Amino acid sequence: MSFLNLPLLQIPFEQISIGLAKTLPVVMTGVIGMSVMSLGSCSTTAESNYVSSDASPEGKLFGDYLAGTYANHVDDAQARALYFERAFALTPDDIQMGRRAVTSAITVADFDKALALAKQVERIGKKEPMSVAVIGVHEFNANRYSSAIDKLSLETADLTVSILAKIMQGWAQVGAGDISAARKTFTSLPGGAYFSKFGQLQIAELELSQGDYPAALKALDELKAQEAGSLELEMVLARARVMSAQGKSAEALKSLETYSDENGQFETGPVPAYIKKLTSGITLEGARTPKQNAARALTESSYGFFVAARAFEVAEVFLRFATELDPDYDKARMWTGELLSFHKRDDEALAMFRSVKESSPYWVSSKLSESLFFSVREQDDKALAVLETLDAKQPSFVTRGALGRAYLIQEDYDKALPYYEAQVSAMTEDELKQDPTNLFLRGVAYTETKQWDAAKADFERVLSYKPDHSDALNYLGYTWVDRGENLTKAFKMIEKALELEPNSGAITDSLGWAHYKLGDYEKAKTFLEDAVALDPDSATIIDHLGDVYYKLGRKREANYQWQRALQYDPTDDERRDINKKIKGGLYAVKAAP
Numbered sequence: 001m002s003f004l005n006l007p008l009l010q011i012p013f014e015q016i017s018i019g020l021a022k023t024l025p026v027v028m029t030g031v032i033g034m035s036v037m038s039l040g041s042c043s044t045t046a047e048s049n050y051v052s053s054d055a056s057p058e059g060k061l062f063g064d065y066l067a068g069t070y071a072n073h074v075d076d077a078q079a080r081a082l083y084f085e086r087a088f089a090l091t092p093d094d095i096q097m098g099r100r101a102v103t104s105a106i107t108v109a110d111f112d113k114a115l116a117l118a119k120q121v122e123r124i125g126k127k128e129p130m131s132v133a134v135i136g137v138h139e140f141n142a143n144r145y146s147s148a149i150d151k152l153s154l155e156t157a158d159l160t161v162s163i164l165a166k167i168m169q170g171w172a173q174v175g176a177g178d179i180s181a182a183r184k185t186f187t188s189l190p191g192g193a194y195f196s197k198f199g200q201l202q203i204a205e206l207e208l209s210q211g212d213y214p215a216a217l218k219a220l221d222e223l224k225a226q227e228a229g230s231l232e233l234e235m236v237l238a239r240a241r242v243m244s245a246q247g248k249s250a251e252a253l254k255s256l257e258t259y260s261d262e263n264g265q266f267e268t269g270p271v272p273a274y275i276k277k278l279t280s281g282i283t284l285e286g287a288r289t290p291k292q293n294a295a296r297a298l299t300e301s302s303y304g305f306f307v308a309a310r311a312f313e314v315a316e317v318f319l320r321f322a323t324e325l326d327p328d329y330d331k332a333r334m335w336t337g338e339l340l341s342f343h344k345r346d347d348e349a350l351a352m353f354r355s356v357k358e359s360s361p362y363w364v365s366s367k368l369s370e371s372l373f374f375s376v377r378e379q380d381d382k383a384l385a386v387l388e389t390l391d392a393k394q395p396s397f398v399t400r401g402a403l404g405r406a407y408l409i410q411e412d413y414d415k416a417l418p419y420y421e422a423q424v425s426a427m428t429e430d431e432l433k434q435d436p437t438n439l440f441l442r443g444v445a446y447t448e449t450k451q452w453d454a455a456k457a458d459f460e461r462v463l464s465y466k467p468d469h470s471d472a473l474n475y476l477g478y479t480w481v482d483r484g485e486n487l488t489k490a491f492k493m494i495e496k497a498l499e500l501e502p503n504s505g506a507i508t509d510s511l512g513w514a515h516y517k518l519g520d521y522e523k524a525k526t527f528l529e530d531a532v533a534l535d536p537d538s539a540t541i542i543d544h545l546g547d548v549y550y551k552l553g554r555k556r557e558a559n560y561q562w563q564r565a566l567q568y569d570p571t572d573d574e575r576r577d578i579n580k581k582i583k584g585g586l587y588a589v590k591a592a593p
Contacts, residue, residue, distance in 0.1 A: 077107055077108050077345060077348075078108055080104050081101070081104040081107070081110065081113070084097065084100045084101040084104045085101045085104070085105070085113070085117065087100075087101070088100070088101040088117065088120070092120065092124070093124055095121065095124060095126055095128050098117060098120060098121035098124070098131065099128055099130050099131065101117045102114050102117045102118050102121065102130055102131050102134060103130055105117060106134070106317050106320050106321075107317065107320065109320055109323070109324075111138075111320075114134050115134060115135065115138050117131070118130075118131035118132075118134040118135050119135065122135065127154060127156075129154060129156040129158040129161040129162070130158075130161050132151055132154050132165075133151070133152065133154070133164055133168070135151050136148050136151030136152035136154075136168060136169075136172075137152075137321055137324075139151060140152070140171070140172050140175070140290075140291075140294070140325075141291065141324065141325055143175065145172045145173075145175040145176035148168070148172040149169060149173060149176060152165045152166075152168050152172060153165075160306075160311070160314045162191075163189065163195065163301070164298070164317075164318065164321070166185055166188075166189050166190060167189065167202070167294065167297050167298060167301065168294055168298075169185050170189075170202060171202075171290040171291075171293050171294040171297070172290070173185060174206055174290050174293070175290035179206065179210060182206055183203055183206065186199040186200075186202040186203050186206065187199055187203070189202075191305070194229075194230075194304065194305050195301070195305070196226075197223055197226050197228060197229065197231055198231060198297075198300070198301060198305075200219050200220075200222055200223040200226070201219075201220075201223055201228075201231055201234060201235060201238065201300075202293075202297060203219040204216045204217075204219035204220045204223065204235075204238050204242075205238060205288070205293050205296075205297075206293075207219060208238065208241065208242055208286065209287040209290075209293065210287075211245075211287065213242050213245060213246050216242045217239070217242055220238060220239050220242070223235055230308070231300070231304065233270075233271075234300060236255065236256065236259045236271075237270055237271070237274065239252075239255060240252040240253075240255055240256050240278075240284060241284045241285060241286060243255070244278065244283050244284035244286070245283070245284070245286040245287075249278050249281070249283070252278055253275060253279065256271055256274055256275050256278070257275060259271065260272070265397070267396040267397055267398055268361070268364035268394070268396060268398055269361050269362065269364075269365065270361045270362075272361075273361040291325045291326055292325075292326050292329070294322075294325055295321075295322040295323070295325040295326035295329050295332060296322070296326075296329065296331075298318040298321050298322040298325070298332075299318070299319060299322045299329065299331055299332040299335065301318060302314075302316075302318035302319045302322070302332075302335065303315065303335055306318065307339075312339060312342070312343070315339060316336065316339050316340075319332050323336060330357065330360040330361075331362050333352050333355055333356055333362075333366075334352070334353065334356055334362045334365055334366045336352050337349045337350075337351075337353040337366065337369060337370075338369055340352060341353075341369065341372075341373050346373075346377075350373065353367070353369055353370040353373065354366075354370070358393070363394070364390065364396070364398065364399065367386055367387075367389075367390040368387075368398070368399075368402055370386050371383045371384075371386040371390070371402065371406070374386065375406070375409075380406075380409075380410055383406060384403075384406055384407075384410075387399065387402050387403045387406055388403065390402075391403055397423065397426055400419045400422055400423055401419070401423055401438065403419050404420050404423065404441065404445075405441070407419070408441060408444065408445065411571055413444075413445045413448035414449055416441075416445045417442070417446070417449055420438055420441050420442035420445055423438040423442070424438050424439055432465065433465045436461070436462040436465050436466060436469065439458050439461060439462050440458065440459070440469065440471060440472050440475075442458050443456075443457075443458030443462065443472070443475070443476075446458060447475070447479055452479070452483075455479070456476065456479075459472050459475060460476070463476070468496075470496075470497040470500040470501045470507065471497075473493045473496055473497035473500075474493070474494060474497040474504075474506065474510050476490075476493060477489075477490040477491070477492075477493035477497065477510060478490075478494065478510040478514075480493075481494070481510070481513060481514040481517050482513070482517070484517065487518065490514065491511075491514055494507065494510045494514055495511065497510070498510075498511055503534060504534065505531045505532070505533075505534035505535025505538060505541060506538070506541075508527055508528075508530050508531035508534055509527070509528060509531035509535070509538070509540065509541045509544060511527050512524045512525075512526070512527030512528035512530075512531055512544065512548070513528070513544055515527060516544070516547065516551070521548050521551045521552050522552075524548045525545075525548050525549070525552065528541065528545040528548055529545065531544075531545075532545055537568050538568065539565045539567075539568040539569060539570035539571075539574060540570070540574065542561050542562075542564050542568065543561070543562060543570065543574060543578055545561050546558045546559070546560075546561030546562040546565065546578075546581070547581075547586060549561060550581075550586040551586070555585070558581075559582060562578050562581050563582065565578055566578055566579075577589045
């Protein structure tokens with residue numbers, strides 16, 4: 001059986017940056033009120049020949065606008081920024097063209113250009129929200145807090161810019177020493193329930209920055225009472241910092257260890273970094289500067305809200321501002337890399353991942369993201385090299401699991417097996433009962449390395465914990481069928497797996513193959529044709545369909561399916577057998593039923 005329907009390795013959210021290739025839940029509709037273009041790669045140069053240099057002024061304007069739009073369509077961020085800037089230069093009174101130019105400059109991290117363009121928009125005499133916000137952030141970054149507050153106090157129906165401006169306004173007020181005004185700003189952030197809770201977190205950070213520890217803890221208690229949701233980790237970290245600042249390191253350590261125990265034993269990221277410091281007698285960082293707090297606020301809201309709402313363009317703007325305010329904040333750099341990778345801006349994404357320092361709590365996550373970057377692009381050798389280096393430098397349960405899965409995907413079961421043996425050995429019985437994924441994957445590795453008794457024991461153990469584990473039902477049932485053992489029980493297991501996962505091509509294939517092994521070729525054909533429809537790129541399933549056609553006397557169709565199977569990356573063993581069948585028919589393979 002090929003490595004078909006295996007579950008993704010589950011890693012706690014804060015131990016690895018989320019992969020944007022996965023579908024994210026939409027938590028808000030209609031949120032994108034800003035005209036930010038979609039993000040994309042810099043696969044072409046900014047001087048791409050999108051526009052003729054011989055055009056009339058009107059033609060140049062039209063050409064530059066269309067070139068910017070086309071660059072946006074093909075995900076060429078640098079060209080998009082160039083051509084919208086040119087189009088704005090030709091129409092200096094066009095507010096919306098100015099906004100496109102400003103936001104495009106932000107998404108290529110050219111803040112000097114974004115500021116210059118924003119000032120041009122301002123000189124038109126109209127308060128375009130994004131341009132005003134850019135100027136306000138610039139003033140904030142220069143520690144000109146009064147001027148920043150003046151800009152960031154804008155009233156606008158543009159929700160996304162309003163959220164950005166209010167977050168920045170609050171921290172500018174802190175910088176200016178107007179703590180009462182900052183509290184009021186954070187208490188009234190726009191954007192609904194998420195930002196109501198988010199404002200409480202900002203107030204806690206504000207009170208910590210002022211050394212008012214009881215007020216900081218009170219704000220955190222109020223946030224906890226509201227059910228912090230995606231803000232829980234930041235709330236826990238903030239509480240630990242407050243307690244550490246109070247001299248209560250033992251209490252801070254206990255709270256972090258409890259949180260880690262309850263959430264999967266964090267091995268990478270800020271939680272173990274804090275635990276290590278406290279265990280070594282080091283006081284956690286306390287008050288942060290307004291810039292540092294603002295950068296962290298923009299980062300958390302970027303992923304906690306805008307990415308969750310699939311507003312990726314807005315998310316990048318927030319992250320770009322965060323890295324401008326605090327270039328050393330690795331979480332923002334890592335998450336910016338994730339967004340750039342998702343939009344295939346490859347060079348920029350890799351630069352972001354590789355800019356995260358090895359001493360950073362986010363280094364492991366950034367390297368896992370870099371490995372995923374290569375894996376998605378089918379550069380498996382590079383993906384493995386990143387993981388091997390990572391595991392050699394900072395070995396952990398997370399890195400072992402990532403390496404094991406990488407080898408499984410490459411169908412190098414001999415190399416995968418030791419990692420899964422180590423994973424299972426590191427887990428308690430209760431942990432395995434809660435999540436038997438590593439036990440199941442060890443069973444897969446045992447199966448493929450011809451250690452059937454050990455594999456069978458692992459699959460049966462998984463099913464004793466999770467009777468409805470569809471992958472274990474399918475894998476054990478399929479293997480029994482393939483070995484000609486326990487056929488009645490195997491059929492029931494595969495049928496149950498298919499009830500649980502009716503749209504699984506792998507499981508449908510298993511049931512078809514079971515009928516094939518029993519000689520019921522008509523039923524086998526029905527299931528295998530369905531399996532190919534569900535999973536049209538599986539060499540294994542297509543190969544099986546060819547076998548059943550051969551048995552039904554449809555030899556030309558069988559040969560066609562075998563030829564097709566070769567196009568979909570079969571294993572070495574499958575490729576060898578398929579080539580034999582193409583030359584000499586089904587029985588050219590010694591093991592053919």
